[in-house]
Amino acid sequence: MLAHPLRSRLLSALRMDGPATATKLAEAMATNTGATSYHLRQLAAVGLVVEEPGQGHGRERWWRAAHHSHTWHPDAFASDPDDRAAAGWLSEYQVSVLTEMVAGWAREQFERPAAWRDAAEISDFGLRLTPDRLRALNDELSAVIDRYQEASDSDDAEQVIVFVAGFPRLGTA
Secondary structure (H helix, E strand, O other): OOOOHHHHHHHHHHHHHOOEEHHHHHHHHOOOHHHHHHHHHHHHHOOOEEEOOOOOOOOOOEEEEOOOOOOOOHHHHOOOHHHHHHHHHHHHHHHHHHHHHHHHHHHHHHHOOHHHHHHOOOOOOOOOOOHHHHHHHHHHHHHHHHHHOOOOOOOOOOOOOOOOOOOOOOOOO
16 A cells, blocks of 8 residues: 555645645645645555544545554455565555654764754664564654654744654674
8 A cells, every 4th residue: 555655745734744735735845736636545445544523614625644653464464475575565665764864864963963962863773682672672762753743833943753663683693
């Protein structure tokens, strides 16, 4: 489902920027409204986006992401080669988008206030864990992020990206 670049971009835009119409999304993504509407309906059919009630007027439909994060488990796709290929593409696409976000921060961090530079962090950790402990770690990190999910009313609050990737290091077994 998400192994289509426009669908992935639409879902990310709704998650990051909040509810929007197909027209607004098409303008932001330099595509046509027909394609955007079609892909939004496809995302809605599998529960990834929902209509935003009480927004718009007439035939105008507002959409929002149904969830606050992109998460999936590869075993759901293990039995079908085409599904595995799509999941692999989507994982690599997500990493490339996140890599560009991190690189953008690295380029522009000194243009931002010192408080943001002090608060931001790019770290990596090398741990020795069993699969069960890795699952527990990822679940616990998700729970912490869920606690911070609510938007802050503070004037100095900004949207931030938190990227969590816990996986076995390749070439060490």
